[in-house]
Amino acid sequence: MDILFCVKEIETTMKKLEEIKTNKFKGIWKNVTERCGMPTCRKVRFSLQPEVQYRGLFFEIMDTILVQLKHMFKSVKDIGFVELLDCKQFHFYNFANNFPEISFQCLQEMYKLELSSFISNAFSFVLFYVSWQ
Numbered sequence: 001m002d003i004l005f006c007v008k009e010i011e012t013t014m015k016k017l018e019e020i021k022t023n024k025f026k027g028i029w030k031n032v033t034e035r036c037g038m039p040t041c042r043k044v045r046f047s048l049q050p051e052v053q054y055r056g057l058f059f060e061i062m063d064t065i066l067v068q069l070k071h072m073f074k075s076v077k078d079i080g081f082v083e084l085l086d087c088k089q090f091h092f093y094n095f096a097n098n099f100p101e102i103s104f105q106c107l108q109e110m111y112k113l114e115l116s117s118f119i120s121n122a123f124s125f126v127l128f129y130v131s132w133q
Contacts, residue, residue, distance in 0.1 A: 003076065004103065010073045014066060021062035025055055 029051055033039075039050050048056075 025058050
């Protein structure tokens with residue numbers, strides 16, 4: 001139930017894909033053409049060089065992957081508060097030092113809790129953890 005860890009992994013993956021999109025086409029093109037030779041085009045698209053055609057296709061594919069990843073995982077960060085229900089984590093929380101603030105902030109943002117209500121819920125949460133042990 002480590003949702004925030006998953007969010008970080010998704011963000012890391014997206015950054016790596018952005019880096020590949022930005023910096024790696026030349027290397028990929030070189031490796032493919034050295035191993036397989038220059039591609040033969042069945043259809044001439046605006047009479048472009050093959051490298052230019054495939055660079056455009058590469059960027060389109062990478063953009064599609066990135067957009068789909070953003071779309072699929074856009075709300076995962078919002079449900080980070082679900083981690084608060086993981087009873088296996090109860091004993092790890094030392095409320096002076098390790099209070100699950102990020103998860104609790106997700107809860108506050110998700111339900112648009114005002115500060116007084118938020119503090120009240122945080123207090124209830126602490127009591128719940130203490131009574132669980």
